[in-house]
Amino acid sequence: MTPTEPATTIPTEMPDGSTSPVQIWHGAGEDKPLVMIWPGFGMGGYYFRPLATELADRGFPVAVGELRGQGQSSARATRSTTWGYHDLASEDFPRQIRAAKEELELPEDHPMIFLAHSMGGQISCLFAARDDLQVLNLKGIFGVGAGSPYRPTFDPQMGRRLGIGALFLGRVGGHGLGYWPGKVLGKDFIGYGRQAGAHMREWLRFHKHNSLSDLTGQDMDYVAAMSRLELPVLFTRFTNDQDCPTASSEALAEFLPNADVRYEDLPGELGHNRWAREPGIVADRFVSFAGLL
Template sequence: MNDRNFQVPVTLPGGASSPIDLWLPVPGSEATQPLVMVWPGFGMGARYYRPIAEELAARGYPVAIGELRGQGASTARASRDLAWGYHDLAAVDYPESIRVAKTHLGLPADHPTVLLAHSMGGQIGALFLSRPESQELNVRGMFGVGSGSPYLRSFPTPMRRRLRLGTIFLGRIGGALGFWPGKVFGWDPVGYGRQSGTHMREWCRLARENTFAGLTGADQDYPLALRLVTLPVQLCYFGNDLDCPRDSAVALAQHLPAAALEVEELAGDLGHNRWARQPQIVADRFGEFCQGLP
C-alpha cells in the first residue's frame, strides 16, 4: 500500500471490524467520477479484487473494496451466539462502509456512488438499492458480475443437483451447530469458509424458493421495496461461468422489475472469479455503464 492506496476499519455491531481498501484516483481525474464500491462474493476476501480496483483507480475513479462480514480480514467470527443475515449486511455493513470510504477519500456524503458487485455481493447489493440509505448516499446504480440468484431452477441439471445437495448439507449442519463451520472433517465442500447460520439459512431458502421474504431482523418489506427500485442495474456474466449462468442472473433480475436493468453476456472466458484478476474486459464495460448513468 502507498499514499494513494490505504486501508481503514469499519466498526461492526458487537465490536468487530471489517477493513475497507481505498484507492484515490490518479491525479488530474475528474472530480465528478463516482465512487466505485466493490463488494466480494461468498467466501472471497477483499484482497482478491485488488487488480480490478487498481485498474479503475488508474482510469480516474475513487475506489473502495468492502469486506463481507466474517470473511477475509474481517474480525467477526460466526458462532451460535453471533449471527447475521442479508438484512444486517444490506442495512448496516453496506451503508457504513460507503460512509467511511467517503470520509477517508475526502468525498461528500452525497458523492455519486456505483456498486461493482460480485456474486453474493450483488444479492446483498440489490437489497441495499431498495433501502433509504442507498438514496441518502446517492447510489446511482449497480454493475454486477457473476451476480445471480442461487435459485435451483435457474441452473442446468448437473449443477442443480449439486446445489440441491448443498442446501441440504449446509442446512442440516448449519442448523445443528448454529453456524456453518467451513471445514467438516478437514474439508470445505462449498469453499465459503466459516459463515453465519442466519445468512446460510436465508441463502438456502433463496436457492429453494428465490425469495427475500422474511429476512431475519428486517425493518422493511424487502420483496415490495425491491419491486420499487428504478435505478440502472447491469448484471453481466461470462459464458463459462458455471456458478452464474444467464438464467441465474435473470432470476436475480426478476426481483427488480422496475429497474433499468439489462442482463448481458461478456465476451471472454474468465469464469466466475478470474475477471477480478484480469480486469480489462470488466473495466471497459463498467466504464460504459457509468457513462450512461443519468
C-alpha cells in the same frame, strides 16, 4: 507486474464489535463516481485488488468492501453470534461506504456505483431498497456473475452441486449447528469458509424458493421496496460461468420489475472469479456503463 496494494485500509466497526477492512484507492478524476466493489460468497476483498487498481488507474476513486465473516473481517460466526442478509444490507454496506467516502474526503452524497460480484449483487439489491439509496447517492449497480441461487435456473450438474451446498450450509449449518464451521476434519470441503447460521438459513430459502421475504431482524419489507426501485442495473457474465447462468440473473431481477435491468455476456472465458484478477474486459465495460449514468 503492476502493484495492486491499496493506498490505505480502514478498519470499519460493525454493531457486533467486529471490524471489516475497507481498502481504498485514490483516483485522479475528481468528478468521477466512487466505485464500491462488493465480493461474492466466500470471497475476501483482497482478491479484487487488481480490478480496483485498474479502475483507479482510469481515474475512479475505488473502495473494496468486505462481507462480514469473510476475508479479513474479524467477525466469527457461532451458534450465538449470527447475522443475515438484512444485517449486511443495513449495517455493513452503509458503514463501509461512509468510511470510504470519509477517507477519500468525499461528501456523503457523492455519487457512487456498485460493482458487485455474485452474492455481493444480491445484497446490493437489498441495500438499494433502503433509504440509504438516496442518502448515499447510489446511481447504478453493475453486477458480474450476480444472480439468484434459485436451483431451477441452473443446469442439472450445477443444480446438484448447489443442492449439496444447500444440504451442508443450510440444513446442517443453518438449522442444525446454528452456523457453518467451514473446516470439517481440518478441510473446507464446501469451499466457502465459516458462515453465519441466519445467513445460511436465508440462502437455503433463496435457493429453494427464490425468496427474500422475512429476513432475520428486518426493519422493512424488502421485497415490496425492491419492486418499486427505478435504477439502472446491468448484469454481466462470462459465457463459461456455470455459477451464474443468465437465468440466475433473471431470477434476481424478478425482484426489480421497475428497474432498468439489462443482461450482457462479456467476451472471453474468465469464468465466475478469474475476471477479478484479469480485469481489463470488466473495466472496459464498467467505464462505458458509468458514462451513461
